[in-house]
Amino acid sequence: KYFQGESDPTGERVFHLPVLEETFSKELTQNSFTHPIMAESNCTQATEFSLTGFPENLVTQVTLFLMFLLTYLATILGNLGMIVLIRASPQLHSPMYYFLGNLAFVDLCSSTVITPKMLVDFVSEKKGIAYAGCVAQVFIFDLFAITECFLLATMAYDRYMAICHPLVYPLVMSPKCCFQLVTGSYLMGLTNGTGQTISMSNLSFCGSSVIDLFFCDISPLISLSTSDTTLSHIFLRTSALLFGVSSSLAILVSYMAIIFAILSIRSADGKRKAFSTCASHLTTVSIFYGTSLFMYLKPSSDSSKEDKWAALLYTVVTPMLNPLIYSLRNKDVKEALRRLIKIK
Numbered sequence: 001k002y003f004q005g006e007s008d009p010t011g012e013r014v015f016h017l018p019v020l021e022e023t024f025s026k027e028l029t030q031n032s033f034t035h036p037i038m039a040e041s042n043c044t045q046a047t048e049f050s051l052t053g054f055p056e057n058l059v060t061q062v063t064l065f066l067m068f069l070l071t072y073l074a075t076i077l078g079n080l081g082m083i084v085l086i087r088a089s090p091q092l093h094s095p096m097y098y099f100l101g102n103l104a105f106v107d108l109c110s111s112t113v114i115t116p117k118m119l120v121d122f123v124s125e126k127k128g129i130a131y132a133g134c135v136a137q138v139f140i141f142d143l144f145a146i147t148e149c150f151l152l153a154t155m156a157y158d159r160y161m162a163i164c165h166p167l168v169y170p171l172v173m174s175p176k177c178c179f180q181l182v183t184g185s186y187l188m189g190l191t192n193g194t195g196q197t198i199s200m201s202n203l204s205f206c207g208s209s210v211i212d213l214f215f216c217d218i219s220p221l222i223s224l225s226t227s228d229t230t231l232s233h234i235f236l237r238t239s240a241l242l243f244g245v246s247s248s249l250a251i252l253v254s255y256m257a258i259i260f261a262i263l264s265i266r267s268a269d270g271k272r273k274a275f276s277t278c279a280s281h282l283t284t285v286s287i288f289y290g291t292s293l294f295m296y297l298k299p300s301s302d303s304s305k306e307d308k309w310a311a312l313l314y315t316v317v318t319p320m321l322n323p324l325i326y327s328l329r330n331k332d333v334k335e336a337l338r339r340l341i342k343i344k
Contacts, residue, residue, distance in 0.1 A: 046205040049134050051127045053118070053214025053308055065122040071320050072115040078323035079104040079111075082333075089336035095173040096162070099155045100326055102182050106151060107319035110144035113137060114315045118214045134216035139197040141315075142218065145292065146243045147189030152285055153247040154181045155326075156254035159281075163274075164261045192239050199232045213308060215315070219295060240293065248289045255282060280325045288318045 054064055082104040086092045117137075121127040129137070161169045196218045204227035211220050222232045255278060262274040291310040327333045 045131075046209040047131050048128050048209065049131070049205075049216065050210045051121055051129060051214055051216075052210055052212055053121070061122050065119060068115060068122075068316060069119055071316055072111065072119070075107065075111045075115075075316075075320040078320065079108040082323045082327050083108075085333065085336055085340065088340055092332060092336050095158055095178045096155070097332075098178050099151060099158060099182065102185075103148065103151050103155070103326070104323055106144050106148045107322050110141060110148065111316065111319040113140045113144070114215045121214070129216060134221075135197060135200060137216040138200055138218055138221070139193045141193075141215070142196045143189040143193030145189070145314075146192040146239075147185050148288070149244055149247040150185035150188050151182070152288070153250040153254075154185060156251040156281075156285075157181075160254040160257050163258050188243060192243055195235060195239060199235050203227055203229065203232060213311060215311075217295075217311070244289065244293050248285075248293070251285055251289075284318060284321050284325050287321075288314050 054061065083101050086097045086101040086104075114137075117129065158173060161172055165172070200218060200221055203221065203225040205221075205224055206226040208224060211217075211224065213220050218232075218236060222229050222236065225232070258278060259275075262271055262278070265271050265274065291313040294310055295307060295314075
C-alpha cells in the first residue's frame, strides 16, 4: 500500500520517497509492529521477586506462623538428634542407619532453605526475595530434593537386600558400596540443581515479578518468564521423569519384592509388624513423591491453591515426618537413645 504512486503523462508510475518515509515513520511511532528481538533487548530484568504464598488475613497468618514454626523446630530437633544419635551409638553403625543419617542431613538442609524465609515473610510487610537469593534457593532446593529421591530409593534397596537376600547382604552392602550409593545420590542432586539453575539463568523476567508460592521454585518461574520457555519446559519434564520417576519405580519394585517376602512369613505377629513398618515407610514416600511429581509434571501455567498445599507437604511436612517414621519407631534407635541418656 506504500507504493501507490501517481501516473505521469506517459503513463509511467511515479513514487514519492518523502511520502514513503513519512508513512513508515508514522507506522513505527504508532507501534504497528514490534520485533521480538527488539522487545527483548528493551526489557528491564526483574531484580527482585515478590512471594505471595498465603492470604493476607492477620489471624490466618499468625496461626500459620505458629504452626510452621513448631513444625520447623520439630524438624530441626528430630533430624539433628538422629544425626548425633547415629554417630554416637556404635550399634547404629550399619548401612540402614548410615542412609538414615544422610536422609536426616538432607531433610535438615532442604527444610532450612525454605522454612526460615517463609517464617520471616509472615511477619514482614514486604515479602520479597532478591534475584540472586531466588537463584540460590532454586539451586539448593533442587539439589537436595533429588538427593532425597535417590536416598529413599537406596534405602528401599537396602531393605530389599536385608529381607529377601540376608545371606549375601553383608557382602553386597559393604561400606564401599554404601559410600558409592550415597555419593551417587548427591551427584544426581547436584546435576539437577545445576541444570535447573542454568535453565533459570536463560529466562527473562520483564513482566510480573509476583510468584504465587512461598518460595522460589522453577515451575512458577517458568510461568512468569517473558522469553521462550520451550527448552526450560523440556528440561523440567525430563528431569522429573529421569530422576523422580526412575527412583520411585526402584522404590516400588523393592517394596513389592519385600511384601511378597513378608507374605511367606508363617508367624501372624511377624507379618503384622513387617507390614506396619512397610506401610509407614510407604506413606512418607507416597506423600513426598505424589506431591512433588504433581507439581513438576503438570503444565506450569496451571497454578492453583492446591499447588501451595502440595508444596507444603514435600517441603515442610515430610522432613518432619521422616525421623519419626523411619527412626523413632525403630527398637534399635530407642535402645540407643536409652543407652546414650544413661551414659550422660
